[in-house]
Amino acid sequence: MTTGPETESSPGLVIRPATLGEIDVLCAAFPGRPRVLHEERIQHQVDGHGPYLIAWLGGEPVGHLQLQLPDERDLDSMVEGRGAAWAEDLWVTPGARGRWVGPALMRSLESEARQAGVARLIFFAGVSPEYAAARAIYAWMGWRERRREPFVESATLPRDDGGTDTYVEAVTIWEKELT
Numbered sequence: 001m002t003t004g005p006e007t008e009s010s011p012g013l014v015i016r017p018a019t020l021g022e023i024d025v026l027c028a029a030f031p032g033r034p035r036v037l038h039e040e041r042i043q044h045q046v047d048g049h050g051p052y053l054i055a056w057l058g059g060e061p062v063g064h065l066q067l068q069l070p071d072e073r074d075l076d077s078m079v080e081g082r083g084a085a086w087a088e089d090l091w092v093t094p095g096a097r098g099r100w101v102g103p104a105l106m107r108s109l110e111s112e113a114r115q116a117g118v119a120r121l122i123f124f125a126g127v128s129p130e131y132a133a134a135r136a137i138y139a140w141m142g143w144r145e146r147r148r149e150p151f152v153e154s155a156t157l158p159r160d161d162g163g164t165d166t167y168v169e170a171v172t173i174w175e176k177e178l179t
């Protein structure tokens with residue numbers, strides 16, 4: 001799938017699923033994410049569980065967002081998601097921000113979910129000021145906060161140097177009906 005320019009401010013923007021052959025380029029462009037995570041997301045996509053969408057500007061990867069289709073074998077997907085698909089890890093490189101790449105990634109994800117027959121999407125978004133841009137974009141795109149009370153989400157991710165990073169974040173759940 002290819003998405004053309006979304007706005008005047010992002011000419012030449014292309015959004016498409018990642019490929020295994022692009023792993024080295026993705027690792028160089030997104031050093032904040034370990035190689036194993038990119039690999040896992042592409043494998044997830046190959047297995048038919050939803051695309052790992054990459055935004056390209058001028059031939060360089062500048063953003064990513066993963067779609068996780070509903071998975072009956074995954075407890076989080078079924079219990080917290082109630083059968084919805086998940087949007088995961090929206091990120092635009094600092095140098096490419098302010099050019100509507102983030103909204104274009106979200107739009108592509110919604111379109112992929114629709115094509116897969118999904119009726120509802122959900123997303124965890126942080127409540128701290130650093131997520132103000134993301135929260136403004138979700139609201140503008142018709143997403144709504146399912147519950148305004150924040151709860152804590154934690155995750156431990158492997159680093160490329162063999163260590164691990166632990167993240168603890170206060171988040172709320174956002175959702176969007178696709179019908």
Ligand SMILES: CC(C)(COP(=O)(O)OP(=O)(O)OC[C@H]1O[C@@H](n2cnc3c(N)ncnc32)[C@H](O)[C@@H]1OP(=O)(O)O)[C@@H](O)C(=O)NCCC(=O)NCCS
Nearest residue numbers: 090091092097098099100101102125126131132133134136
């Ligand atoms: C959130 C993020 C993806 C936004 O991507 P982006 O492509 O830079 O988005 P833009 O800045 O072009 O925003 C588009 C519009 O959103 C609105 N917006 C952006 N930042 C905003 C802010 N801090 N407050 C209110 N509205 C804001 C504006 O209307 C903006 O358009 P304008 O600048 O022409 O007025 C990017 O900032 C990012 O990667 N942040 C760090 C990671 C993150 O927060 N991820 C989300 C996890 S839930």
